[in-house]
Amino acid sequence: RKEVEQDPGPFNVPEGATVAFNCTYSNSASQSFFWYRQDCRKEPKLLMSVYSSGNEDGRFTAQLNRASQYISLLIRDSKLSDSATYLCVVNQAGNMLTFGGGTRLMVKP
Amino acid sequence: DAMVIQNPRYQVTQFGKPVTLSCSQTLNHNVMYWYQQKSSQAPKLLFHYYDKDFNNEADTPDNFQSRRPNTSFCFLDIRSPGLGDAAMYLCATRPGGSNQPQHFGDGTRLSIL
Numbered sequence: 001r002k003e004v005e006q007d008p009g010p011f012n013v014p015e016g017a018t019v020a021f022n023c024t025y026s027n028s029a030s031q032s033f034f035w036y037r038q039d040c041r042k043e044p045k046l047l048m049s050v051y052s053s054g055n056e057d058g059r060f061t062a063q064l065n066r067a068s069q070y071i072s073l074l075i076r077d078s079k080l081s082d083s084a085t086y087l088c089v090v091n092q093a094g095n096m097l098t099f100g101g102g103t104r105l106m107v108k109p
Numbered sequence: 110d111a112m113v114i115q116n117p118r119y120q121v122t123q124f125g126k127p128v129t130l131s132c133s134q135t136l137n138h139n140v141m142y143w144y145q146q147k148s149s150q151a152p153k154l155l156f157h158y159y160d161k162d163f164n165n166e167a168d169t170p171d172n173f174q175s176r177r178p179n180t181s182f183c184f185l186d187i188r189s190p191g192l193g194d195a196a197m198y199l200c201a202t203r204p205g206g207s208n209q210p211q212h213f214g215d216g217t218r219l220s221i222l
Binding site: 031032034036041042043044045046049087089091094095096097098099100101102 | 140142150151152154157159164197199203205206208209210211212213214215216218
């Protein structure tokens with residue numbers, strides 16, 4: 001089993017749709033969790049950290065489920081500009097951060 | 110203002126010719142990371158420094174070396190690049206021992222002729 005796993009997609013959704021991604025992790029001692037967005041041929045950019053109580057930033061909501069060892073990202077009212085690859089990153093121990101394989105989202109008009 | 114700066118943005122080298130990629134930061138973060146990312150794949154950690162302590166990933170080829178002369182700078186040296194080393198190389202920084210996210214540079218795209 002991979003340490004951090006994501007459905008690669010692509011998820012093809014119409015503008016205005018709500019879409020959700022999950023990311024599972026194998027190490028129950030993992031300490032912190034992040035969602036990054038990466039556009040084609042660009043560097044990853046932090047979208048949001050994921051807190052135990054769940055957190056929201058505009059149209060984006062992140063949640064953590066420690067019991068089932070997954071985090072999720074919900075995007076409401078999808079925009080064309082949301083098309084990108086979404087990377088889940090897990091701090092498993094110390095300074096080691098492990099990336100999931102990424103989930104590709106394509107928002108269509 | 111860019112806080113993690115990678116130079117150059119694009120680098121072309123010849124097969125077998127050594128190449129050095131550079132990364133600098135203004136964040137004063139303890140930890141600096143080098144990742145390799147190939148098309149349609151996630152970034153793969155090559156190594157990281159916690160201050161001067163070097164941590165090499167077990168599957169990082171010997172062809173890849175790194176130097177961190179001070180807090181602000183970190184270099185990736187590829188001694189004898191092969192065609193399979195063509196990729197985007199990403200530098201990232203992070204405060205050590207924290208729950209903070211990483212900050213990435215723009216990356217250097219390396220091509221091998």
